[in-house]
Amino acid sequence: MRAISQQKKASSTSKAIFNMFVRRGIFFTFKVPLNLHKFKPSGMRKFYALSFALILLASCKNGTKPASAVEMSxxxxxxxxxxxxxxxxxxxxxxxxxxxxxxxxxxxxxxxxxxxxxxxxxxxxxxxxxxxxxxxxxxxxxxxxxxxxxxxxxxxxxxxxxxxxxxxxxxxxxxxxKDFQYRTDVGNFPEASQRELKPEEVEEMMKSDLEQMRNEIYARHGYCFKKKEMRSQFEDLDWYVPASTDIRSKLTEIEKKNITLIKRYEKYAEDYEDEFGR
The missing domain is CATH 2.40.128 (Lipocalin)
Known part of the structure; x- marks a missing residue:
């Protein structure tokens, strides 16, 4: 009777374990000996222990990554x-x-x-x-x-x-x-981004200087110049970080007014230089 009780207890435990792994979607196959009815109680315990080991092995194979694998957080x-x-x-x-x-x-x-x-x-x-x-x-x-x-x-x-x-x-x-940072204190003509320019400040400037002043405004906003000659003027400067090919929405009202003024005098300077050969 004691052996039968132990056998029933082992069977109940094995069934519970099996159901637990079935709920987790872990399946395995193995052959059950045909002479299982001849097993002694001690043999049954060994059999169930072996079955449990096979279940654990199957669960390891069905797992995602081994615990030692490093996941990027x-x-x-x-x-x-x-x-x-x-x-x-x-x-x-x-x-x-x-x-x-x-x-x-x-x-x-x-x-x-x-x-x-x-x-x-x-x-x-x-x-x-x-x-x-x-x-x-x-x-x-x-x-x-x-x-x-x-x-x-x-x-x-x-x-x-x-x-x-x-x-x-x-x-x-x-x-x-190097993160882009908008700064108004860099360049040869920082005043073009700091305050509204007066006509008398630019009317005597050469066309090349006016272009430099205007392009510095764009460069402060990280504009990536399409023309190679423009890029070469800024790409060696530590403060310049190309960040966009369209910075029109980034310009301040002061800068927009100054760009309009500078462009007007660029035209005057070009006409003057063409006429007098400067």
């Missing part, structure tokens, strides 16, 4: 958001990362008068974040960015850019974090 990924600036061939580039979560990365590349979106994947490789991001592909200057960011130093990235057009050159780059 949202808190850490926010550290790599922002803009990274540096040389890109003959130009200055800004890589702006706006999203980095759940294995997805999104952002923009601003360089050479172009502002292009990119999207791709982010993963961990050798202790660093490895990012591969593609530009849309509907522009002849589009390509694929591949770069890495070390979590221990999230203020720098290194990588390469592979153009879709195979006749173009692959570019390698090392960029540092």
């Amino acid at each position: 949202s808190t850490v990924l926010t550290k790599i958001l922002g803009s990274f600036v540096g040389p890109f061939g003959e130009n200055k580039i800004t890589l702006l990362i706006t999203k980095a979560e759940k294995g997805i990365v999104e952002g923009r590349s601003i360089v050479g008068g172009n502002d292009r979106p990119f999207s791709g994947t982010i993963s961990e490789a050798n202790g660093a974040y490895a990012i591969t991001a593609n530009e849309p592909g509907d522009d002849p200057n589009d390509g694929t960015f591949t770069f890495k960011i070390d979590p221990a130093d999230p203020n720098a990235l290194t990588g390469s850019w592979q153009p879709l057009d195979k006749s173009m050159t692959i570019k390698n780059y090392k960029l540092v974090r």
Whole structure:
């Protein structure tokens, strides 16, 4: 009777365990010995212990990732958001990362008068974040960015850019974090963004100086110049960060008035220089 009681208790326990794993969607298969009715109580305990071990093994195989796998946390990924600036061939580039979560990365590349979106994947490789991001592909200057960011130093990235057009050159780059900041105290003519100019302040200026004054207003807002000669005037300046190809909505009322005034005198200066050969 004692053996029968133990057998019933073992059967009840095994059934409960089995039902628990069924509810969790874990299934397994194994062959039940045909001579199970001949098992002794001690043999039954060994059999159920073996069955339980097989269940645990099946649950491990059906699990997602082993406990040792490192998952990228949202808190850490926010550290790599922002803009990274540096040389890109003959130009200055800004890589702006706006999203980095759940294995997805999104952002923009601003360089050479172009502002292009990119999207791709982010993963961990050798202790660093490895990012591969593609530009849309509907522009002849589009390509694929591949770069890495070390979590221990999230203020720098290194990588390469592979153009879709195979006749173009692959570019390698090392960029540092530098967020755009609008400042009115930079440039040779900061007053153009600080206060409304008077006609007598600009009427005697040369056309090249007037153009410089006007373009500095745009540069303070992070305008990415399309003309190479304009880019060359600003891309070596520490305060200049290309951030957009359209800054019209960013201009202040003072700046708008000054731009109108400057353009008017640019025309006067051009006519005067043409007439007198200045």
